[in-house]
Amino acid sequence: MTSLKPAVNPSATPPSFAGPAAPAPGAIAALHPLRLDQVRLDDGGLLGRWRRRNAEETLPHCLERLESSGNLGNLRAAADGTGREFAGMWFADSDVYKTLEAVLWELAATDDSSLRGFAEDTIGLLARAQQADGYLNSYFTLAEPDQRWVKPVWSHELYCAGHLIQAAVAAGRTGAGDKLVEVARRFADLLVERFSEVEEVCGHPEIETALAELYRLTGHRPYLDLARRFLDLRGHGLLPHGRFGPRYHQDHVPPREAREVAGHSVRQLYLLAGMVDVAVETGDRALLDAAGRLWDDAFRTRTYVTGAHGSRHRDEAYGDPYELPPDRAYAETCASIASFHVSWRLLLATGQARYADELERVLYNAVAPAVSQDGRHFFYSNPLQLRTGHANAGEEAAGHRLPWYSCACCPPNIARLMASLPGYLATGDADGLQIHLYATATLEAGPARVEMRTAYPWQGRVELAVTSDSSEPWTLALRVPSWCAAYSVLVDGEPARAAVDDGYLRLTRVWGSSTSVVLDLTMPVRQIRPHPRVDAVRGCVTLARGPLAYCLEQHDLPEGTVLEDVRLHRDGPFQAAEGDAAPIVITASGSVLDTGTTPLYDDRRERGGPRTSPLELTAVPYFLWGNRSEGPMRVWIPVADAG
Amino acid sequence: MTSLKPAVNPSATPPSFAGPAAPAPGAIAALHPLRLDQVRLDDGGLLGRWRRRNAEETLPHCLERLESSGNLGNLRAAADGTGREFAGMWFADSDVYKTLEAVLWELAATDDSSLRGFAEDTIGLLARAQQADGYLNSYFTLAEPDQRWVKPVWSHELYCAGHLIQAAVAAGRTGAGDKLVEVARRFADLLVERFSEVEEVCGHPEIETALAELYRLTGHRPYLDLARRFLDLRGHGLLPHGRFGPRYHQDHVPPREAREVAGHSVRQLYLLAGMVDVAVETGDRALLDAAGRLWDDAFRTRTYVTGAHGSRHRDEAYGDPYELPPDRAYAETCASIASFHVSWRLLLATGQARYADELERVLYNAVAPAVSQDGRHFFYSNPLQLRTGHANAGEEAAGHRLPWYSCACCPPNIARLMASLPGYLATGDADGLQIHLYATATLEAGPARVEMRTAYPWQGRVELAVTSDSSEPWTLALRVPSWCAAYSVLVDGEPARAAVDDGYLRLTRVWGSSTSVVLDLTMPVRQIRPHPRVDAVRGCVTLARGPLAYCLEQHDLPEGTVLEDVRLHRDGPFQAAEGDAAPIVITASGSVLDTGTTPLYDDRRERGGPRTSPLELTAVPYFLWGNRSEGPMRVWIPVADAG
Missing domain, CATH: 2.60.40.1180 (Golgi alpha-mannosidase II)
Known part of the structure; x- marks a missing residue:
């Protein structure tokens, strides 16, 4: 079987042509990713259509928005010293980096001249905006030049640096030239110089996985050492904490001692990706075990049935164990993408199928729902229920996908995952x-x-x-x-x-x-029941078929029927269409309660429950919700006998 | 029957001796409050003990904290120009005003020399801190003297003014002298001068009810007119809105057109109190109807079984209809107190018992739980469930009562309600x-x-x-x-x-x-069922007896039993002790699930539910929870057949 090794196992190929998160030689690795040019997604299939829509709609949309929102203008002002005021969030550079990464992955599959022009222009711009010592951050260059490295808890400087590095790694892995890699390495070298002796960490993890990936690309050990250093320094209270407290930043306990995921879910999951990367590259099995333990905790007690993470809007955070409200699910798109990245890394490290199961679940049911069918509208938060009378609070709890966000982390994050999809189909x-x-x-x-x-x-x-x-x-x-x-x-x-x-x-x-x-x-309609401790969806089931979770939408109910009054008959019958005419919907038997006179609280046992009338239900794949009209929706459906 | 009128109906008595929210002659009023000196609570009863604990523990504790937290120091610095830096929240004066109001109500029942000394000193201090034109706010005097009235959305200047006025009204109604009333009137006169022509409102309602009350005390019509003006100007987008949006401040719709409670719940309820006050004093039945409609909306779809309001930590806000999570209930203590004040006002206006029912529910089950048995520890947020593994996030989601808060609005608010309790027992x-x-x-x-x-x-x-x-x-x-x-x-x-x-x-x-x-x-044990649309507690009941909601606490479970695994047998038996040896607990029949191997989500129907073993349950009054030990608690108990 040795004849296969050099070919399928890319660890023996030049690291600059490895797939996503490809381990370096000598790393702990059960499996190795394929290179992006070894996998071709056909547009006829769903994943291929997603990739294509990403290339043809989402990426051009992102390019437009980076222009109109001022992200590119910030970098131009930093490069050319035009004195223009900084626009948008202070970490707006990261949106440029993520989009650039997406474009670079995409260019491995399609040679689009407009995307190639963006990549070349942007790489040139970044090289010009970079300062003489390697520092690159348009906010601190333009707005607070004397505050460089002063505010680690909120500055996002290392977070932005991390996304720059990730874009450079994509450039290296797709053979898109060395110029961006050089920019990233100059910055990374500055980081090694600046942070190898002092005891400082960044409020938003990301640099750890980025530096480990840059090490994989370049073989330059100081990058990996610095990534490990950041992990080792975390959890010792180095970050000054205000109202958010140390858990928010995962600074309450050293990562390798942590037993529970906590705090801001995107921060936690980015940190977890960095833990796996550093563990496998340094052969640190204890750290790998710690990462696996945190994954287990998240997936045993704090993951939505869609694969999404983050139960609280407040602090965009993980909740307590089994705290999984469907209506107030935060379920940030970026957390789903980060969860995908973590599961991929654990799959590569261990070869265990449960991680691949999770890739599939989160991709179809948590990442995909965040993009509209037109590829140009996005959810930031992905609730599993939208109520009748929902007060749409704009960006905060949107009932419909928006074209962009003031904090626009999610759309370009979707773009880079969709563009790199081919890299996740298979391993060798x-x-x-x-x-x-x-x-x-x-x-x-x-x-x-x-x-x-x-x-x-x-x-x-x-x-x-x-x-x-x-x-x-x-x-x-x-x-x-x-x-x-x-x-x-x-x-x-x-x-x-x-x-x-x-x-x-x-x-x-x-x-x-x-x-x-x-x-x-075989893909029968399934009913998924929650653990008895998940109070928020007691007495409910989620309909599923194959990898897809389904939901009910107001759109499919008769005029005047309130979705919250609908109940599912657990004994069926359930029917899914034959053939592959997408999307396949599920029809089910149900009823509707007449709650016209039901009080909010009732302590009279002699009063029976509301009268019911029968209703045929139509469930649609959750990832497609909100594409036909805006209105109430629910993934968890109360069953008829549970109140 | 006319012989009774002059005595029982205090509208004919000097307004300076009326009870809380006493309507002025000519107002819409079905009932009139008694004066505080007409009601004497006996310490042998529960309410009397609460009042006494408030006087002997909570008030002295508040006095200490106003000193140690710098609230009084701020006012001294403003009065004496010592140049000391402002300490605490920019609306810290309001804590002084609420405490002073509480002390003044208390002095109507008990002559305590230390409390009287505090009242005299503080009134003197306020008179000195007041500026020549009547303006009084230590934050803007000390920290941002050039920003007076510039930032209505967040400055809380009118909010603080409102609490000063409320304290003055308490002084007037308890005959505690005119000095504080003079201070308040000087400020109120400035407000009339400053705000009667411009189109401005305050980001935090409170001034409306305060000005109406000051009108009741003084008969000076411009105060009432200004209160009405603030109501009429609200909802027209006068407040600049950032991330919070106009709903947060109830500036999304004119109050008299609003159909739903919305936004920050304390702001909404304070506004509602002002609406009722202005409506009854101006004879504006349309405005009174609007207030009643908002009350109905809150109580039909957005009130906890404890009477608490506010379903979301994020923005401390009302949720969508029927969004009532027990674990993430915000249920701010101040909102419960505000709800009490609103119900009282609607009771006086209409005489309808449902408002008195609500007074009772919220007092026993939402205000009382916020105070520890020792009277010196407080909840800001009052969850209806605390989970096993709850990550205590300090002030944000405390699992135990804290002695004070950085935003200390609740403790002195409790103090003023408890001190004025006698005023709410009866009307004439x-x-x-x-x-x-x-x-x-x-x-x-x-x-x-x-x-x-x-x-x-x-x-x-x-x-x-x-x-x-x-x-x-x-x-x-x-x-x-x-x-x-x-x-x-x-x-x-x-x-x-x-x-x-x-x-x-x-x-x-x-x-x-x-x-x-x-x-x-008759007080049998009752089981309260939620409306079928309240997803968060489907399949659960709350045990209740008399006016009290009960809860289960970890403290009463056998070692090793996880509260989330406990189920209640709906058919009983239920037992409450005879006699009046407080607190009377309820014993009930239940079981515990063995969830050791239960997955988070299970789609295999052939697998049955977890095995169960029997367990006798002890439920305690919710208002007493967390006084014996810190640990998991739940008001809503899953019933054995609901999953």
Whole structure:
């Protein structure tokens, strides 16, 4: 099987052409990402359409907004000393960096002249805006030049530096030239000089994963050492805390001792990504275990059924265990993206299917809902319920997707994930190829070429044409998602006898010039029940089919029916359409309560419950909600006998 | 019956000796408050003990804290020009005013030399700190003298002025001298001069009710006109709004057009109090209807079972209809006090029992829980559930009462309500006397003298010895609370045939030298169910007995039992102790779930629910929670069959 190693395992390839979060040689790594040019998503499938919409709509939209919101103007003023006032949030540079990263990933798949022009112009601009010593931050250059590094708790200077570095890593990994890498390295070198001796950390984690990634790209050890230093210094009360308290910034306990996720959820998850990166690159199994423990805590007690994180609007924070309100879910889009990044890193480190299951859940049910069908409107917060009478509070608790936000962290974050999607479909290791996400796509890695055709997630049938030019056996591992209770697999038309081993069906053979593999994942309508401690959705179920969570929308109810009065008949029947005409909706049996005279609180037992009348229900995939009209919606549906 | 009028109806008495919110002659008023010296609370009863604890513990504690937190120092610096820096919140003067108001109400019942000294010193200090033109605000005097009236949205200048005026009204109504009234009038006259022509309002309502009250005390019409002007100007977008938006300040719609309570709940309720005051004094029935409509909206869709308001920590705000999470209830103590004040005003205006019912509910279940048994620790936010693993976030979501807060609005607000409690027990009208709150107390008003003896709220028996020196008949109206499904009444030992009329049992007769009336309100254990739209507590009930809501506390569970796993057996049995040995606890039958292996989300129907084992439950009055130990607590208890 050694013949496969050099090809599928990219750790042996030049690191500048590895996939997302590719471990360096010598790292703890069960699996290795494919390069972006080894995976081609077909536009006919859902993921391919998302990637394409991102390229054709979301990225141009982001470019327009970076112009109209002044982000690019800030950098131009910093570069050219025009004296223009700084516009927007003081961390507005990070929106430019994330968009640039997205564009660079995208350019690995499509050569679009306008995107290429943006990349070239912006890289040139950044080089000009960078100061002589390597410092680069348009806010502090323009607005508070004497405050550089003075306010670590809120300045976001290292956070912005981190996103610059991530963009540079994308440039390096897609072969988009060295100029941006040089800019990033000059800044990173300054950081090493400035922070290697002092005891300081940044209020918003991000630099840790960025420096570890830059180390992976460059092999320059001081970057990794500084990332580790930032992790080791955290949790010792170095950050001055105001009202937000140390938990908000994950400065209440050293990361490797933490037992619970806490505070601002995006900060927590970015920190977790950095923990995994540093752990695997330094061979620090205790730190990796600590990261796994935090992941476990989040997923056992503080994750929404959609995969989203963050139960509180106040401080954009994790709540107490099992505190998962659907209506006040904060579920920030950036937290979902960060969760995706963390799960990917833990998947690479361990090879365990549960992390890949989570990639799938959060992608379809927490990242995807944040983008409108037109690719130009976005949710910042992703509630699982919108009530009748919801008072739309603008950016704070939007009932509809907005074209942009005053704090515009989410849209370009979506853009960089969607642009890099091909990088997350599959991995390689010494034994062969592992497919984690199903989509219509072509994978070519070393001796393996796999043509995958599927109507996933609408149908569970995945057809793979496998070609190999190796005479050695290797293993094709196909993930059987944890939601799937029944599946079948045919190899060249014959039932294959292969058991599922830790979530993967593993087919090992000498693959000839063309082998057909058909995996069929049965997709009945499922009812998901919450843990009894999740008070907020007691007596409710979420309808699901395949990887998709469903919801009810006011749009599908008869005029005058209040969504909060609707109840689901648990015993069915449930019906999902045949075929793959997307989107497949679920029809279910339900009823509606007549609550016209019901008091808010009732202590008279002799009074029965409200009268009911029957109602046929239509549930739609949650990721599509709010695209037809604005109105009440709910993911968790009360069942008829639960009040 | 006219013989009673001059005595019971204080509208005919000098307004400077009327009770709380006493309407002026000519106002819309069904009922009139008694003067504080007409009601004597006996220390043997619960309300009397609360009043006494307030006098002996809470008030001295507030005095200490006003000193140590710098509130008094601010005023001294403003008065004496010592150049000391301003300490604390920019509206810190309001804590002094509220404490002073409390002390003045208290001095109507008890002559305590230390309290009297505080009152005299503080009134003198205020007179010295007041500027030549009447302006009085230590923050703007010391810290931003050039910013006077410049920042109406956040300055709280009119808010602070309002609390000064309220203290002065208490001085006037308790006959505590004119000096404070003079200070307040000088400031109020400045306000009339400054604001009667410009179009400006304050970001935090309070001035409206204060000016109306000052009008009641003084009869000076420009105060009332200015209060009305502030109401009329509100809701027209005069306040510049940042992230908080106009709803936060109730500036999104003119108050008289509003259909829903919205935004910061304390601001909303203070505004509502002002609306009622202005409406009744100006005879504006449309405005009174608008206030009633907002009250209805709050109580139909946005009030906790404890009577508390405010569903969101974020912006300390009302939520959407039926959004009533128990764990993240903000339920600010000041909002409960404000709700008490609003209900009192609507009770006086209309005479309707539902407002008195609400006085009782909010007092026992939302105001009282905010004070520790020692009278020196307080909740700012009053959650209805504290989870296992709750991360105590200091002031933000305290799991235990704190001695003070950086924003210390609540403790002195509690103090002023507790000190004025006697004023809310009963009212008078042309027909006689109405008793709204039961307590061991003596009422003397005009021809009526009522000695009331009761172990309420522990037992529902209320014994009244009624004496009258009038030969005319008058009506003693006794409230039969809405929670009470069965009662009996004896007059001189004989069953009385009197029906309940709008929540009051009305006994009309010529009362002799001594008549015994015994009202017996049956107090079985009740189970309160939520409206089906209140998702957050679906499948739960609150145990209640009499006016008290009960809760479960970790303290009463066996070691190792997790409160979130406890379930209640709805069919009982339930047992409350006999006698009046307070506090009376409820024992109930329940069970505990074994959730050791239960996943967060489960989509396999074939798996049954967790195994259960039986458990006897002990529920304690919610207002006493957190006094024995700190730990998980819940008001809403899941019933055994609801998941």
